[in-house]
Amino acid sequence: MAEIRSPRAGESAGIARVESLAFNTEVPEAEVGLLGKMCAYEGDEVVATATVIDFDQWFGGSAMPCAGVASVAVLPEHRGRGVAGSLMRALLARERARGRLLSALYPANSGLYRSLGYEYCGLRPRLWAPLADLPPKPAGVEWPREMTPSDLPAVVACHAEWAAGHNGPLRPADPARWAQHVLAHRGEGVHQRTVVVPGERGVEGYASYFTTEAQGFGDYTLQCKHLVALTPAALGSLLAYFGRFTTAARQLSWFGPPSGGPAAFAMSTNGMSLGADLRRWMGRMLDVPGALAQRGYPRPPDGRPTELVLEVADPVFPENAGPWHVTVAEGRAQVVPAAQQPAGPGTGEPALPVGLLSAAFSGMATVQDLVALGALAPSGGLADALSRVFSGPLPWMPDFF
Numbered sequence: 537m538a539e540i541r542s543p544r545a546g547e548s549a550g551i552a553r554v555e556s557l558a559f560n561t562e563v564p565e566a567e568v569g570l571l572g573k574m575c576a577y578e579g580d581e582v583v584a585t586a587t588v589i590d591f592d593q594w595f596g597g598s599a600m601p602c603a604g605v606a607s608v609a610v611l612p613e614h615r616g617r618g619v620a621g622s623l624m625r626a627l628l629a630r631e632r633a634r635g636r637l638l639s640a641l642y643p644a645n646s647g648l649y650r651s652l653g654y655e656y657c658g659l660r661p662r663l664w665a666p667l668a669d670l671p672p673k674p675a676g677v678e679w680p681r682e683m684t685p686s687d688l689p690a691v692v693a694c695h696a697e698w699a700a701g702h703n704g705p706l707r708p709a710d711p712a713r714w715a716q717h718v719l720a721h722r723g724e725g726v727h728q729r730t731v732v733v734p735g736e737r738g739v740e741g742y743a744s745y746f747t748t749e750a751q752g753f754g755d756y757t758l759q760c761k762h763l764v765a766l767t768p769a770a771l772g773s774l775l776a777y778f779g780r781f782t783t784a785a786r787q788l789s790w791f792g793p794p795s796g797g798p799a800a801f802a803m804s805t806n807g808m809s810l811g812a813d814l815r816r817w818m819g820r821m822l823d824v825p826g827a828l829a830q831r832g833y834p835r836p837p838d839g840r841p842t843e844l845v846l847e848v849a850d851p852v853f854p855e856n857a858g859p860w861h862v863t864v865a866e867g868r869a870q871v872v873p874a875a876q877q878p879a880g881p882g883t884g885e886p887a888l889p890v891g892l893l894s895a896a897f898s899g900m901a902t903v904q905d906l907v908a909l910g911a912l913a914p915s916g917g918l919a920d921a922l923s924r925v926f927s928g929p930l931p932w933m934p935d936f937f
Contacts (some may be wrong), residue, residue: 538576538583538619540626550582551575558609574627576610576619584610584619586627589937590709593638594699595898596832596867596928603631603822604706605641606937620645624652625852628822632853637827638894640706640819642936649818653852655891657819657898658704658931663796664757664789669803673776677769680731680777683742687732688714690739698764702793703899704931718935719744720761726750731777733770741770743777747785760790762934763799771798791934817933820894824848824856825871827897833864833925841865844921845874849887856890859883864925885918886911896922898931 543551548568555563576584586608593602605627610620628639640657643649673679683691692707692714699705708718715721720728725746733741743763750756758778765771778788792799821827824846836842847859859874874883892911895901903923906912912919 538578538614538622540574540576540623543570543573543575543582543585545570547575547582551585554582554585554609554611555607557611559607574623574630576614576623578614583614584608584623586623588627588631589713590636591640591706592709593640593707594705595703595931596834597700598830598832599696599700599707600638600827600830601636602638602640602706602819603628603634603636604937605639608641608644620648621651624648628652628852632822637821637823637830638819639822640817642815643818646818650891651851652820653850653890653894654818654820655889655895655901656816657895657900658817658933659794659900660791660815660817660933660936661794662789662813663792663800664787664809665800665803666787667758667779667782667785669805670775670779670788671772671802671804672779674769674772677773677776678733680733680741680743680773683719683730683732683744687739691719691730691732691742694739694742694766695762695764697766702932703928704933706933706935706937717937718762720746724761725759726756731774733765733773735767735770737766740767741765741774743774745778753784755786756784758785758788760788763790763792765798771802775799775802791932793932794930815936819898820891821856821897822853824850824858824890824893825860828860828862828869829871831869831897833867833869834927835867836924842921842924844918844925845883845885846893847885847887848890848893850890853890857887862925869925885913885916888912896926899926899928900931 549565552563552565552568572588574586575582587606589604589606591602591604592599719730725748728746730744732739741764743760745758745760748757748759758781765774842864844862845859846862848856850856860871861874863870888911892906903919907914
């Protein structure tokens with residue numbers, strides 16, 4: 537049985553070896569940080585490792601603490617022995633104890649993560665548009681300027697206001713991660729830049745981008761990691777800015793919602809196309825009552841509260857089972873053990889798998905999906921109640937980790 541614990545000083549070389557072999561790259565020991573790591577050991581040898589990145593993640597307009605799981609790696613000769621599953625269970629227990637309500641990851645092995653209660657909870661769509669389709673700059677709108685280090689707090693605030701209007705975007709808890717990972721940085725593409733659009737509200741929009749390798753003159757792509765605008769003026773300024781590259785570049789690529797978002801609707805023709813490298817990310821609720829209570833919810837036109845009873849099947853955390861009596865009113869939820877309240881819709885129904893509940897919570901799975909999968913009865917009040925509280929746009933995020 538492997539020992540699972542946080543790594544100690546002097547163990548970076550072993551972690552670098554595992555990650556290098558697992559991801560077919562060379563990970564320098566000097567670049568291995570121990571913060572957020574959890575490792576599995578056979579004797580003194582590191583045989584598996586995983587990393588957690590602290591994020592806030594938005595759902596229903598509320599930012600919620602999320603454990604982003606990355607760099608899950610196992611030495612080849614130790615695979616297939618349950619090491620990864622044991623490591624992840626210990627990691628998730630630690631993060632739940634730290635107050636993380638959610639977890640998210642990009643899976644290399646969806647079967648493993650489904651067995652741990654994860655399910656597909658959102659998208660990362662990449663879109664393209666020919667630069668010729670970008671609209672001209674509106675009259676009276678200022679051009680963007682290059683971001684300076686002093687702009688970072690305003691950029692973070694701009695991102696937070698924008699993110700509250702979507703389901704799924706992430707914000708790193710460590711401000712240093714913005715410069716090192718979130719915004720375009722050295723090592724990505726040929727040239728890396730971030731430009732901002734100042735306005736009366738501070739930074740009203742920004743774009744962080746890099747240029748790809750050119751196949752010939754005028755044949756490279758402008759790749760945006762973040763394309764964020766709070767106002768029509770900021771959106772028009774950013775799109776017109778990229779339109780000035782038409783003599784040198786071929787197209788603009790950005791990450792956006794499945795519809796393409798405001799940038800797609802602003803195009804002068806229908807040249808925008810959804811990229812073929814659509815990624816899906818997985819998520820799970822670590823603390824079911826805590827996550828339900830902190831999420832924001834739509835306000836129904838009739839203003840009536842919605843009540844339901846949820847019982848949950850969780851293979852990792854039996855504490856999530858419930859049943860929970862949930863009352864949603866005025867955009868917020870109150871969650872208490874069902875024994876403390878009268879019965880409501882969902883009483884007596886089979887327990888919902890935590891993965892499918894998480895997919896509905898995020899907005900990725902509809903109630904009709906749960907019915908089609910046999911996880912939810914087609915008739916009865918629970919289906920109607922879940923439809924009311926989890927309605928909203930498809931979840932997505934621009935970031936990969």
